Amino acid sequence: MFRILMNKLSTIQSHGFHTTTCLNEVQLLTRLRVVDNSEIGKRAMAEGKPPKVICVYNKKRVGYIGDRVMVAIKGQKKKGILVGLKQTQKVKVPKFDSNNIVLIDDNGTPLGTRIHVPIPTILRTILKERTHAKGADYTKLLGIATRFV
């Protein structure tokens, strides 16, 4: 009898669907926020049409900090680097309230000239690792950052 009661109570509490919080992963069709002052990025954000991810360039297809993504922005394909994530981060890595992106071209040169939000310092190491001689130079992005956290 007690067991029946317990079962009833537990069903009331759980309702049979999961109630875990969402992971906030950056994956296909996630909307991002452009944080540099490039013309296309500014206009897209002002119109209320933030870019969508159409490809994450890694094996897992889930974007982590410093990953390169391709986005659809104002009917164009552009590449960008994730510079801040909503997802729960490791210790000492900042977690942001929005998924931030800085637009770059194929050589790694940022399209804008200034980033107006803080940038995590761990990107210095990550982007240095991703940059190879004669390849794209992603560390140019660090030069236009205004503040590191």
Next chain:
Amino acid sequence: MSIVIRKSTIDILCAAKWIARRDCRALSSVPEKVDIGEEVKEKVPGHKPRAHNPLLEYRHVYPEFLPDPNPKWRNSLREKMERADMLKRRSQIDIPEFYVGSIVAVTISDPHAQGKTNRFVGICIDRKGSGLRAEFILRNVIDHQGVEVRYELYDPTIQLIQVLRLEKRLDDKLYYLRDALPEYCTFPLDMDPEILPEGTPVPLNPVQVKLKPRPWLERWERQELKGVSNIEEHLKEKDRVRRELRKTPWEKYDLMKQYRKTIPAEDQSEIWNEVYNQLQQMRVSRKKMSRKRTFATPKTQLA
């Protein structure tokens, strides 16, 4: 019929237990105001020689010294070794007393920029974990962008933990600041520390924040938050009905649940006896040092 009998016997048992253990098992790792009041009343006419009981004070000041109450994770040897390591670390660096709601500045050495340090200021929105894994989360809004950083309390790369404003808030966890208007968690990075006169109790900041309109990250209306002022504005009739349905008013009478969440007083006194002397010594020496510094600074300025 059988239920009735069982229930009544359980009730009697619970009541008996409650009466029997009331004096020795009312302490918890989770701060509970009711407990404190009772304890203090009991202790005042008591015959204890020490003026203040470290049990009452230290479980709030050093919550990370109490292990996780889950019996699956208890291991007395590991806990003892961790405590020794924590004391060693505390002898190296001053880890001040702070609470959820205090504004804290943390300086860490930054491995990503050579020979440089990284300082972050923010309001502590949560403290969790125990032992060497104790951690806290700081939140701030920098350049209109909400930023949160999680730090481990005993991280060897931490160079300085500075409490800029020591205070408590109305709630135990301040995750609702993520959905609040940004001015409630915006703090300048060059904030000056506010010094409280010695011996004053930690002030409680009764500020009530305003939430942004929905969607929210969590269902704040179901959590009985005291620090939110405008939660009813954003609710529909449906939400109010569901909040009523989901209420669990019986949980405060659940003695077993409370017991499982807390460390018994006997275990706590063992722990505090082990670390009390060293912590007290560190406190005294730190005080002396700070006094020396306050005397020294005007001389250098004059010269």
